[in-house]
Amino acid sequence: xxxxxxxxxIDRFGEDELIQLxxxxxxxxxxxxxxxxxxxxxxxxIDSYLAKRYDLPLAEVPPALVPKAAALVRYLLHxxxxxxxxVKNHELALxxxxxxxxxxVELDVGGSTxxxxxxxxxxxxxPVFTDKTMKGF
Numbered sequence: 001x002x003x004x005x006x007x008x009x010i011d012r013f014g015e016d017e018l019i020q021l022x023x024x025x026x027x028x029x030x031x032x033x034x035x036x037x038x039x040x041x042x043x044x045x046i047d048s049y050l051a052k053r054y055d056l057p058l059a060e061v062p063p064a065l066v067p068k069a070a071a072l073v074r075y076l077l078h079x080x081x082x083x084x085x086x087v088k089n090h091e092l093a094l095x096x097x098x099x100x101x102x103x104x105v106e107l108d109v110g111g112s113t114x115x116x117x118x119x120x121x122x123x124x125x126x127p128v129f130t131d132k133t134m135k136g137f
Contacts (some may be wrong), residue, residue: 002039003046003061003069006030012070021077034077042072049097054109062107068093 009018015030022031046069047056075082075090082090099105 001057001061003043003065004039004067004073006032006035006039008066009035009070009073012067013074018077021074035073038073038076039069041076042069045072046097049101050107052101053103054107058107058109060109062109064107068096 010030018030018035019028022034023029024031024034046065050056050058071086071089071093075086078086096105100107
């Protein structure tokens with residue numbers, strides 16, 4: 001399940017833009033293979049951030065994640081010369097994902113709780129080397 005679907009991308013950026021970005025053969029239609037590759041790459045990037053706090057795959061796509069995924073896909077499709085807006089939206093999406101990974105932003109994932117951080121607890125008899133036991137050395 002992609003974080004942003006083909007229809008999400010059409011709704012946000014328009015079919016004409018997606019045709020321009022994906023149609024490498026001149027057929028005048030959205031090239032699904034090109035679009036799907038960019039979507040998969042964007043999803044892999046998102047997963048690399050989400051995996052730090054959430055069990056993957058998510059049961060459903062949180063609405064807040066869709067525009068970030070769309071921004072990543074759009075940036076990946078602009079492989080030659082992305083506009084300033086495309087670059088800025090890409091950078092904002094990555095910054096937001098870093099905040100999610102750090103726990104500053106929490107996703108609404110339908111009742112799932114964020115994965116707990118790894119914590120090591122140790123219980124022992126106490127230190128072996130103290131000022132008292134080391135006296136004279």
